[in-house]
Amino acid sequence: MAARSITLPAEVSQPIGTTLHDWFVTVDHKKLGILYILYALVFLLIGGIEATIVRVQLMVPNNHFVSPQVFNRMFTMHGTTMIFFVAMPILFGFANYLIPLMIGTRDMAFPRLNAWSFWLTAFGGLLLYFSFIGGNGLYGAGNAPDVGWFAYAPLTATTFSLGHSTDFWTLGLLVSGFGSIGTAINILVTILCLRCPGMTLGKMPLLAWMNLVTAVMVLLAISPLTAAQIMLSLDRFLGAHFFDTQAGGSAVLWMHFFWIFGHPEVYVLVLPAFAFASEIIPVFSRKPIFGYPVMVAATIAIGFVGFSVWAHHMFTVGMNSYANSFFTITTMVIGIPTGIKIFNWIGTMWGGKIAFKTPMLFCIAFLFQFLIAGLTGIMLSAAPFDWQLGNSYFVVAHFHYVIVGGILFTLFAAFYYWFPKMSGRMYNEALGKWHFWLFLIGFHLTFDFMHIPGLLGMPRRIYTYEAGRGWDIWNLICTIGVFFQIVATLVFIGNLLWSYFNGKAAGNDPWDAWTLEWSTSSPPTEYNFAQIPIVKSRRPLWDIKHPEDPDWKYE
Amino acid sequence: MPEILHKSDSRGPHRKAWWVSIMMAGCLLAVQPAFGNLQDPSQMPNMFRPASTHADSILHLSIFVLIITALIFVVVFSLLVYSIVKFRKRADDDGREPAPVYGSNQVELAWTVIPGLIVLVLFFATARVIHAIQGAGRPAGAIEVIAIGHQFWWEFRYPSLGVVTANELHVPSSDPSHPTPTFITLLSADTDHSFWIPRLAGKTDLIPNRVNHMWLDPNETGIFLGQCAQYCGTQHAKMLLRVYVDSPDQFKQWVQGQAKPAHVSDGVNEGRRIFETTACINCHAVSGTVAVGRFGPDLTHLMSRDTIASGAAPNNTENLRLWIQDPDAIKPGSLMPAMKLNERDLDAVTTYLETLR
Numbered sequence: 001m002a003a004r005s006i007t008l009p010a011e012v013s014q015p016i017g018t019t020l021h022d023w024f025v026t027v028d029h030k031k032l033g034i035l036y037i038l039y040a041l042v043f044l045l046i047g048g049i050e051a052t053i054v055r056v057q058l059m060v061p062n063n064h065f066v067s068p069q070v071f072n073r074m075f076t077m078h079g080t081t082m083i084f085f086v087a088m089p090i091l092f093g094f095a096n097y098l099i100p101l102m103i104g105t106r107d108m109a110f111p112r113l114n115a116w117s118f119w120l121t122a123f124g125g126l127l128l129y130f131s132f133i134g135g136n137g138l139y140g141a142g143n144a145p146d147v148g149w150f151a152y153a154p155l156t157a158t159t160f161s162l163g164h165s166t167d168f169w170t171l172g173l174l175v176s177g178f179g180s181i182g183t184a185i186n187i188l189v190t191i192l193c194l195r196c197p198g199m200t201l202g203k204m205p206l207l208a209w210m211n212l213v214t215a216v217m218v219l220l221a222i223s224p225l226t227a228a229q230i231m232l233s234l235d236r237f238l239g240a241h242f243f244d245t246q247a248g249g250s251a252v253l254w255m256h257f258f259w260i261f262g263h264p265e266v267y268v269l270v271l272p273a274f275a276f277a278s279e280i281i282p283v284f285s286r287k288p289i290f291g292y293p294v295m296v297a298a299t300i301a302i303g304f305v306g307f308s309v310w311a312h313h314m315f316t317v318g319m320n321s322y323a324n325s326f327f328t329i330t331t332m333v334i335g336i337p338t339g340i341k342i343f344n345w346i347g348t349m350w351g352g353k354i355a356f357k358t359p360m361l362f363c364i365a366f367l368f369q370f371l372i373a374g375l376t377g378i379m380l381s382a383a384p385f386d387w388q389l390g391n392s393y394f395v396v397a398h399f400h401y402v403i404v405g406g407i408l409f410t411l412f413a414a415f416y417y418w419f420p421k422m423s424g425r426m427y428n429e430a431l432g433k434w435h436f437w438l439f440l441i442g443f444h445l446t447f448d449f450m451h452i453p454g455l456l457g458m459p460r461r462i463y464t465y466e467a468g469r470g471w472d473i474w475n476l477i478c479t480i481g482v483f484f485q486i487v488a489t490l491v492f493i494g495n496l497l498w499s500y501f502n503g504k505a506a507g508n509d510p511w512d513a514w515t516l517e518w519s520t521s522s523p524p525t526e527y528n529f530a531q532i533p534i535v536k537s538r539r540p541l542w543d544i545k546h547p548e549d550p551d552w553k554y555e
Numbered sequence: 556m557p558e559i560l561h562k563s564d565s566r567g568p569h570r571k572a573w574w575v576s577i578m579m580a581g582c583l584l585a586v587q588p589a590f591g592n593l594q595d596p597s598q599m600p601n602m603f604r605p606a607s608t609h610a611d612s613i614l615h616l617s618i619f620v621l622i623i624t625a626l627i628f629v630v631v632f633s634l635l636v637y638s639i640v641k642f643r644k645r646a647d648d649d650g651r652e653p654a655p656v657y658g659s660n661q662v663e664l665a666w667t668v669i670p671g672l673i674v675l676v677l678f679f680a681t682a683r684v685i686h687a688i689q690g691a692g693r694p695a696g697a698i699e700v701i702a703i704g705h706q707f708w709w710e711f712r713y714p715s716l717g718v719v720t721a722n723e724l725h726v727p728s729s730d731p732s733h734p735t736p737t738f739i740t741l742l743s744a745d746t747d748h749s750f751w752i753p754r755l756a757g758k759t760d761l762i763p764n765r766v767n768h769m770w771l772d773p774n775e776t777g778i779f780l781g782q783c784a785q786y787c788g789t790q791h792a793k794m795l796l797r798v799y800v801d802s803p804d805q806f807k808q809w810v811q812g813q814a815k816p817a818h819v820s821d822g823v824n825e826g827r828r829i830f831e832t833t834a835c836i837n838c839h840a841v842s843g844t845v846a847v848g849r850f851g852p853d854l855t856h857l858m859s860r861d862t863i864a865s866g867a868a869p870n871n872t873e874n875l876r877l878w879i880q881d882p883d884a885i886k887p888g889s890l891m892p893a894m895k896l897n898e899r900d901l902d903a904v905t906t907y908l909e910t911l912r
Contacts, residue, residue, distance in 0.1 A: 068790060155747070160788065316759055318765065321686050325678075339666065353648060354639060368635060379620050381681075382681040384616050388602045388757045457601060463792045464792050470601065
């Protein structure tokens with residue numbers, strides 16, 4: 001490997017202004033990836049504070065911590081922030097950083113489009129948060145959107161939403177949506193056109209495969225959302241009547257537009273999470289991924305079926321029994337490829353030698369939690385069961401199990417796994433384990449017990465409830481869990497900061513891993529590879545480390 | 556409801572109340588079993604205690620789905636635990652890489668086909684219940700109700716019985732041998748709402764410009780609680796819903812009482828005059844008088860209801876007076892304006908309303 005790694009030039013100190021300018025005008029995929037990730041981390045903290053306010057308000061019945069108006073803004077901003085300005089950018093950040101390195105190329109296909117997309121997304125987030133100042137408009141109406149993250153019509157019509165809070169919501173999502181479309185095109189073209197010699201589609205790391213499918217899904221899913229946002233703006237500014245029910249518009253039309261985006265969006269977020277697990281589990285089990293072609297097929301199947309399940313969010317809007325049955329079966333069917341993935345990860349661990357480093361701990365917790373999230377998903381897919389559970393706290397618990405228990409846990413795994421590559425330093429393993437256990441306890445306190453009030457009839461998005469309905473104790477436990485999660489998150493941030501300055505030097509390949517990013521220096525220099533690598537199998541570094549027993553003989 | 560009565564105070568005491576409530580919640584946690592006995596379980600909107608065919612068939616399906624998913628959980632959970640424990644790296648590891656296994660078509664086929672069969676079984680069981688509930692026939696004795704969702708209350712109209720009421724729906728219990736189910740047509744006057752009484756039926760949305768339907772056939776009498784289950788604006792939380800299931804005789808009596816015009820009492824002419832000459836009648840109706848507003852609940856038989864403000868407070872003199880004086884004290888963000896009456900007029904209107912039995 002010596003031939004391919006680059007010795008870092010001696011560090012040249014430069015004024016802080018120059019460094020900032022470099023970051024501001026950069027088109028380097030690694031710097032943009034890190035910008036995406038840092039930007040998302042800031043919003044993670046903001047969205048977390050909003051969630052905490054919501055949970056403190058619900059801790060006890062008849063609480064007066066915040067007013068209903070403030071509560072409604074908090075859950076709206078929490079949901080919107082976490083989906084559009086945390087999950088999407090953080091996953092794009094990792095994709096940006098990792099894909100060129102893993103497919104052995106020097107940058108994304110369109111570096112300037114990459115920078116443009118990032119700054120659009122960043123501007124979208126600022127627009128949304130500007131509503132806290134500018135949302136009042138001239139009406140003296142409330143600031144910050146309070147229409148819920150899926151903003152059902154006609155609550156967003158000018159009749160029910162005075163001022164400009166909804167406009168900032170619409171424009172923020174519209175602008176960041178263009179950023180997402182740009183990045184999706186970039187990822188798609190990079191993976192299809194810039195793979196290094198020898199890397200056929202069938203020899204590509206699974207991370208690249210899953211991001212490829214994600215990129216296609218982003219293109220197909222963000223477009224209807226963008227269209228809907230434009231239609232809503234036309235309604236609000238030019239008196240169109242797409243969703244304005246008082247003038248004959250259709251509330252159900254908005255639901256279809258939103259969920260044909262909204263459900264594929266779940267897979268847009270979860271496929272990159274699967275991608276992290278598919279890279280990390282093999283390395284810490286010391287075995288190649290079990291059933292690579294089946295994993296690819298399952299990913300494509302999820303991408304495909306993922307577009308035919310959206311109306312399971314609408315089982316209660318009065319669709320006829322045939323439509324309800326159709327969306328029941330498609331939703332259940334998507335459990336099959338997802339189940340195949342879980343079995344393949346178990347197959348990967350089977351017969352291995354599992355090392356319980358922090359990234360692997362987060363991946364194992366993910367496996368358990370995603371199993372439960374999938375099973376509650378099956379319960380919700382049975383339309384009559386959903387007539388009871390839909391829009392209750394059971395649903396809130398279910399999708400937090402997916403997004404926190406599934407996606408955030410693998411994201412933490414990814415942070416610890418690639419931190420040495422990105423920073424050149426090892427993280428602190430002890431702090432990493434503290435983070436894991438604290439977050440695990442907090443997660444289960446909050447989201448396990450959140451299922452129960454849903455089963456007992458507690459609807460979501462209520463700012464208060466009366467005592468004596470059997471919900472009190474469960475809500476209290478949920479809120480206690482939040483404080484564990486806060487402490488864990490602070491440990492995580494502290495670990496990143498401490499390790500960045502004080503961590504041990506990581507070296508090129510601290511995990512004895514097999515994909516190309518570990519063949520270059522940590523952090524990689526600009527343009528990644530002095531010489532473009534040539535690969536023969538899915539585990540090029542294995543082939544180099546074990547010339548007597550290379551993978552390409554067997555694959 | 557002592558909470559409600561001092562809610563118009565400044566915000567200061569609320570902060571204190573908040574800390575006190577944390578501590579009290581801590582104490583409640585300690586005495587939960589004793590506290591649990593104080594609650595009336597029939598008042599809990601618990602889907603696992605169905606009281607109608609509709610809710611019962613949902614529960615049967617739900618139990619079936621729960622059993623299947625529990626079995627899947629046990630199998631996969633055990634596999635996961637086994638592989639983590641069995642294949643962990645041992646302390647005496649020899650440092651050799653384990654044998655690489657790239658996959659197995661037979662195994663992949665097995666864990667594709669078996670889940671596929673499970674999905675088929677689940678789907679057919681589900682489809683049967685969907686069609687049974689959505690395709691239910693309408694027997695001769697069925698009661699027709701139109702439910703209209705408003706921000707943030709429920710309007711109930713019985714077109715064939717000449718009854719209009721709000722927030723508290725009365726339906727007869729249904730004897731399987733002579734079924735008298737209630738068929739509800741769901742409409743909305745403004746935003747989306749959702750009608751949900753977990754013990755009687757799954758939820759169905761009320762959507763503007765759309766007509767939805769649902770039905771329930773309660774098999775026991777009593778009060779069944781629920782609430783709006785689709786976020787509809789500021790006071791979504793206090794858009795509560797109460798269904799009173801009466802015996803057929805009680806129901807007949809209730810209908811007779813409700814179908815009459817408003818009760819006229821002597822000695823409340825002053826209150827009635829104020830009611831009819833202020834903005835009250837823009838939104839409220841009292842049958843047989845000049846008050847014909849439709850934006851707010853019909854008050855013809857206000858005192859026959861147990862609660863006001865869509866279940867947000869018990870219907871008593873104090874709350875009624877407070878509600879007219881300052882609705883935000885009970886339900887901040889509700890669309891009822893503070894009427895700004897002087898104390899004398901306030902008392903007079905309250906007294907008048909209390910005669911509307």
